[in-house]
Amino acid sequence: MNKNHRIFYLDFIRVIAIFLVIFIHVSAIDTTLNIGSGQWQITKILNYLAHISVPVFFMISGSLLLNSKKTTSLGYTWKQRIPRVTIPFVAWSIISPIVVGVYAHSLSLHNVLTVVKTILYQPTSPTLWFMYPLIGIYILSPVIKTFVDNASTEMLVYVTGIWLVTCSLIPSIAVMLPKNFEHLLELSPIANFFLVGGFTGYFILGYLLTKVKIKNFNNIILLLVFLIFGIGGNFVSEIFPKIFDANNGYYVTSIFIPIMSVAAFILLQKWGSKIKSKATIKAFEFLSPLVFGVYLIHNLLILYVEPWFMNHVAIHGLAATFLRYIVVVILSIIIIWILNLIPGVNYLLTGNSRKK
Numbered sequence: 001m002n003k004n005h006r007i008f009y010l011d012f013i014r015v016i017a018i019f020l021v022i023f024i025h026v027s028a029i030d031t032t033l034n035i036g037s038g039q040w041q042i043t044k045i046l047n048y049l050a051h052i053s054v055p056v057f058f059m060i061s062g063s064l065l066l067n068s069k070k071t072t073s074l075g076y077t078w079k080q081r082i083p084r085v086t087i088p089f090v091a092w093s094i095i096s097p098i099v100v101g102v103y104a105h106s107l108s109l110h111n112v113l114t115v116v117k118t119i120l121y122q123p124t125s126p127t128l129w130f131m132y133p134l135i136g137i138y139i140l141s142p143v144i145k146t147f148v149d150n151a152s153t154e155m156l157v158y159v160t161g162i163w164l165v166t167c168s169l170i171p172s173i174a175v176m177l178p179k180n181f182e183h184l185l186e187l188s189p190i191a192n193f194f195l196v197g198g199f200t201g202y203f204i205l206g207y208l209l210t211k212v213k214i215k216n217f218n219n220i221i222l223l224l225v226f227l228i229f230g231i232g233g234n235f236v237s238e239i240f241p242k243i244f245d246a247n248n249g250y251y252v253t254s255i256f257i258p259i260m261s262v263a264a265f266i267l268l269q270k271w272g273s274k275i276k277s278k279a280t281i282k283a284f285e286f287l288s289p290l291v292f293g294v295y296l297i298h299n300l301l302i303l304y305v306e307p308w309f310m311n312h313v314a315i316h317g318l319a320a321t322f323l324r325y326i327v328v329v330i331l332s333i334i335i336i337w338i339l340n341l342i343p344g345v346n347y348l349l350t351g352n353s354r355k356k
Helices: 003-027 038-065 074-103 109-116 126-149 153-176 200-208 219-239 256-274 278-312 317-340 345-350
Strands: none
Touching: 003 038, 003 256, 003 278, 003 317, 038 126, 038 200, 038 219, 038 256, 038 317, 074 109, 074 126, 074 278, 074 345, 126 200, 126 278, 153 200, 153 256, 200 256, 219 256, 278 317, 278 345, 317 345
């Protein structure tokens, strides 16, 4: 596999994923308004389809880290990789309650400290939950890298199969069982699969998908799988809301999301590999380093953009959703691009450092 080519299609997938993450959060309020209307249903389906973004981010990390020889180095992991995600995470964990305090006209040092002191226990901003499993996987990455280097493709399929069945399939079926049988498929807490549990499965899956021949997958079939499981998952979530468990665990425990995420990842991988336009490649290469910073800031912008539009713009429905979405995307990119130009600040807030 050509290194530059591989890096580009991962840049392509990464940028698409952050656009989808922003859409999830911008459209969240619209999934609670005008319930039952046609526009509500379309928004809800689009919101659900966009949920492939988080799994895709973990798969990208697996593709990159588990294919890198540097990952087995504990020194490199702790001196280079972990600080690049933890330092911006801590910085934005402090910034977030300050921004929220300003917005709510309740800013005080006491209030900020009260929120920040719980940082190990819970995120100071809802969207920062993603950082907890990500940092955990970064810490475990040398161990996982050692495993995948010595594992056959058959073994990787076996491990991801265990993950899919125990962490996704069984929990999904369990929430759909009648009340009298609701505990039938619950595993004892001491009979867990933590080593291949949670988002670790996506991490290994991302690596596995770089080892298979993507040409063997039919685009139409992949698209149908994505749409069927996406629309089906949205429908099931309406009937069995418990499938959307607390703390965003549904990204793993709902069987629909892993399946549609794999189909989407392979599709995007194939599409990204076929891009030849220099302008398109340059655009995605420009945006890719900004993705992490955009992720960290976009929800704070929604906090201000959303009420302003709802109070001052006489547009409703899907048009209003996409208008707010475009504004948040543009503002996020511009602000992070500017921050990325400032030495020191760029590393503190985006994890990037300017190359001389």
